Amino acid sequence: MTDAGSFINKDYAYGFVTPVESDAAPRGLSEDTIRFISKKKNEPAFMLEWRLKAYREWLKMKEPDWSSVRYPKIDYQDIIYYSAPKKKKDGPQSLAEVDQEVLKTYEKLGIPLEEQKILAGVAVDAVFDSVSVATTYKAKLKEYGIIFCSFSEAVREHPDLVKKYLGSVVPVKDNFFSALNSAVFSDGSFCYIPKGVRCPMELSTYFRINAMDTGQFERTLIVADEGSFVSYLEGCTAPIRDKNQLHAAVVELVAHEKASIKYSTVQNWYAGDKEGKGGIYNFVTKRGLCQGAHSKISWTQVETGSAITWKYPSCILQGDHSTGEFYSVAVVNNHQQADTGTKMIHLGKNTKSTIISKGISARFGKNTYRGAVRILPHAAESRNYTQCDSLLMGDRCSANTFPTLEVNNRTSRAEHEATTSRIDEDQLFYCRQRGMSQENAISMIVHGFCKEVFKNLPMEFAVEAQRLMSVSLEGSVG
Amino acid sequence: MLEIKNLHVSVEGVEILKGIDLSVKTGEVHAIMGPNGSGKSTLTRVLAGHPSYVVMQGTAIYEGKDLFQMAIEERARQGIFLAFQYPIDIPGVNNAYFLKTAVNEMRKAKGLEELDAMEFLEFLKEKMKIVEMDESFLNRPVNEGFSGGEKKRNEILQLAALGPRLAILDETDSGLDIDALKTISEGVNRLRSPNRSFILVTHYQRMLNYITPDHVHVLMGGKIVMSGGKDLAFKLEEKGYEWVRPD
Numbered sequence: 001m002t003d004a005g006s007f008i009n010k011d012y013a014y015g016f017v018t019p020v021e022s023d024a025a026p027r028g029l030s031e032d033t034i035r036f037i038s039k040k041k042n043e044p045a046f047m048l049e050w051r052l053k054a055y056r057e058w059l060k061m062k063e064p065d066w067s068s069v070r071y072p073k074i075d076y077q078d079i080i081y082y083s084a085p086k087k088k089k090d091g092p093q094s095l096a097e098v099d100q101e102v103l104k105t106y107e108k109l110g111i112p113l114e115e116q117k118i119l120a121g122v123a124v125d126a127v128f129d130s131v132s133v134a135t136t137y138k139a140k141l142k143e144y145g146i147i148f149c150s151f152s153e154a155v156r157e158h159p160d161l162v163k164k165y166l167g168s169v170v171p172v173k174d175n176f177f178s179a180l181n182s183a184v185f186s187d188g189s190f191c192y193i194p195k196g197v198r199c200p201m202e203l204s205t206y207f208r209i210n211a212m213d214t215g216q217f218e219r220t221l222i223v224a225d226e227g228s229f230v231s232y233l234e235g236c237t238a239p240i241r242d243k244n245q246l247h248a249a250v251v252e253l254v255a256h257e258k259a260s261i262k263y264s265t266v267q268n269w270y271a272g273d274k275e276g277k278g279g280i281y282n283f284v285t286k287r288g289l290c291q292g293a294h295s296k297i298s299w300t301q302v303e304t305g306s307a308i309t310w311k312y313p314s315c316i317l318q319g320d321h322s323t324g325e326f327y328s329v330a331v332v333n334n335h336q337q338a339d340t341g342t343k344m345i346h347l348g349k350n351t352k353s354t355i356i357s358k359g360i361s362a363r364f365g366k367n368t369y370r371g372a373v374r375i376l377p378h379a380a381e382s383r384n385y386t387q388c389d390s391l392l393m394g395d396r397c398s399a400n401t402f403p404t405l406e407v408n409n410r411t412s413r414a415e416h417e418a419t420t421s422r423i424d425e426d427q428l429f430y431c432r433q434r435g436m437s438q439e440n441a442i443s444m445i446v447h448g449f450c451k452e453v454f455k456n457l458p459m460e461f462a463v464e465a466q467r468l469m470s471v472s473l474e475g476s477v478g
Numbered sequence: 479m480l481e482i483k484n485l486h487v488s489v490e491g492v493e494i495l496k497g498i499d500l501s502v503k504t505g506e507v508h509a510i511m512g513p514n515g516s517g518k519s520t521l522t523r524v525l526a527g528h529p530s531y532v533v534m535q536g537t538a539i540y541e542g543k544d545l546f547q548m549a550i551e552e553r554a555r556q557g558i559f560l561a562f563q564y565p566i567d568i569p570g571v572n573n574a575y576f577l578k579t580a581v582n583e584m585r586k587a588k589g590l591e592e593l594d595a596m597e598f599l600e601f602l603k604e605k606m607k608i609v610e611m612d613e614s615f616l617n618r619p620v621n622e623g624f625s626g627g628e629k630k631r632n633e634i635l636q637l638a639a640l641g642p643r644l645a646i647l648d649e650t651d652s653g654l655d656i657d658a659l660k661t662i663s664e665g666v667n668r669l670r671s672p673n674r675s676f677i678l679v680t681h682y683q684r685m686l687n688y689i690t691p692d693h694v695h696v697l698m699g700g701k702i703v704m705s706g707g708k709d710l711a712f713k714l715e716e717k718g719y720e721w722v723r724p725d
Contacts, residue, residue, distance in 0.1 A: 421569060425529065425530075426566050427566050427567075427568055429526075429528055429529070429550065429566075430562065430565070430566040430568070431568070431576075432527075432549075432550040432551045432554065433526050433527075433550060433551075433553075433554050433559075433560050434554060434576075434579075434580035434583070434636065434640070435551050435554040435555050435580050435583035435584050435587065435640070436551060436579060436580065436583055437551050438551075440579070440583075444571055444575075444576070444579060445568060445570070445571060447570075447571075448568065448569065448570025448571035448572075448619070449569075449570045451570060
């Protein structure tokens with residue numbers, strides 16, 4: 001009997017009595033909750049072990065308070081850490097039953113009717129044959145030897161790969177939220193691209209909507225073997241509401257020699273009402289490891305939602321000649337707060353990193369950019385270029401920048417540029433005097449501001465992202 | 479086409495225009511001159527609809543419609559154009575894109591089909607000849623890094639592209655050297671037509687050497703104190719504004 005085994009026995013002695021057939025775990029977090037989750041998912045023993053270890057680490061950790069976001073204290077015992085996937089018959093039976101405001105937003109975002117139905121949770125079978133679409137898709141990927149499935153499925157079907165890479169980029173103890181996620185993660189994506197394969201299509205979470213229940217503790221792992229390429233799209237422009245306020249996801253990317261991973265996110269989680277109540281807290285740990293020489297990882301994100309966003313997609317540039325990129329547009333309107341940025345850690349020689357961060361603040365929004373570029377002593381001949389721009393709309397919002405540049409050798413270079421600008425009344429007056437409506441004028445100016453980031457998004461995403469920007473900035477001036 | 483009656487306008491609580499009457503017929507060129515602080519810019523901005531300028535009293539009827547009931551962009555789409563005294567920078571937005579958006583808004587308002595990128599470039603090339611601007615301007619962000627003269631020429635280029643029925647030029651001559659002034663004036667002259675009226679607001683008389691007005695008005699202390707023909711401008715140049723000042 002292992003130590004863990006005796007520990008488990010001890011726990012049952014305390015009397016955790018909820019039967020395992022129930023659909024949801026009782027509120028609160030304990031080792032029993034974790035066992036409940038693992039059993040519900042039919043996980044092999046190694047996974048449960050890993051979760052329990054993470055939980056024990058989490059208990060020793062303290063919630064971070066260094067960021068500039070402010071939120072009411074989270075009661076970790078007041079959360080349900082597992083609930084069964086929504087049954088189709090519980091959802092709305094047609095669009096007529098869906099909240100009009102939600103539908104109006106879908107319209108403005110240009111989402112096709114069929115997709116609207118799926119997003120609203122309408123019983124899909126009668127509407128759109130999603131099963132056949134997903135199946136055709138999967139068949140194609142199989143031809144290439146690409147594994148793309150839900151994380152839960154990967155734990156069961158590809159345990160060796162999961163064991164090899166899980167936690168290799170974001171160790172359990174990395175931070176409070178990654179430890180929590182490691183203990184209670186729900187589901188996410190798993191992707192493995194074999195050597196030399198160029199994934200023939202953009203992989204998107206859209207195709208997973210029906211395959212898994214989106215969770216508050218999403219866990220994603222993408223591995224690109226030597227010489228391979230994959231472009232992954234996460235999220236969608238439709239505002240997603242969730243009664244669970246806390247979202248703490250972990251995303252790990254591993255790029256082997258000469259491999260390249262492009263990870264794009266368009267996120268519009270519910271930001272709360274005009275007073276900022278009820279919005280989602282999005283605390284994410286995303287990190288990419290450029291393990292092999294000449295590997296590349298590129299993060300592109302457009303964030304317009306969430307009440308609070310706390311994320312720093314980062315790259316560890318281990319392989320010589322590896323490249324890390326970060327392109328971001330973060331919008332905070334009304335009472336949203338964002339403390340976001342990136343870390344580029346240069347370990348290998350001739351490594352390169354590019355950071356282009358655009359922050360837009362409107363009304364009472366607070367935007368903080370926190371960047372860390374560290375070029376370690378052995379990372380000779382390395383380069384970083386950082387451009388950090390803030391756009392303020394109105395005079396009650398704010399933007400703060402905390403860039404840190406640490407260059408520990410003489411042959412490397414880091415460049416940093418930062419600008420702050422405003423969309424002021426005069427600019428709007430000028431555009432309107434040329435016949436443009438206020439909305440169009442703001443759209444145009446904001447688009448000009450974000451152009452450099454948008455051009456890195458896969459095309460369909462870029463179009464959606466632009467519409468999303470307009471919608472999220474409505475009512476931001478005046 | 480524009481009938482202004484007893485217009486009183488204030489900005490930030492201070493009354494600047496104290497009862498303006500002005501009548502502009504289609505095809506006419508009116509010059510409005512006056513010393514600093516007389517309210518010249520206020521007049522142009524209130525006609526264009528700048529939100530900081532409050533109409534306290536009076537009316538402005540434009541082609542039979544109540545101008546002050548119209549939103550800024552509506553006035554523009556109905557054919558009113560203001561060439562700014564200090565044109566605004568719009569970083570990140572390139573000049574060609576800005577112009578194309580504006581031109582297409584105008585076309586939409588007239589029920590015409592929008593121009594695509596190729597068609598627009600062809601269209602614009604013609605207009606650029608009028609103000610002697612070259613293509614390098616098109617890729618630069620709107621007004622950013624433009625010299626004073628380039629900004630003013632950009633205003634006239636926009637005028638040429640948008641084809642307004644009432645063009646209001648707010649001190650377009652300020653900050654220009656002789657050559658730039660000549661170029662711009664020639665551009666404006668090429669754009670004169672029986673269907674288009676101009677209100678030229680100017681401090682100095684010299685632009686009126688190149689653009690001959692039909693009527694000249696002197697604005698002082700928020701009121702039009704004298705009106706006349708083109709000779710009035712020469713008299714002012716000779717005698718100065720003090721000559722006009724009511725006792």
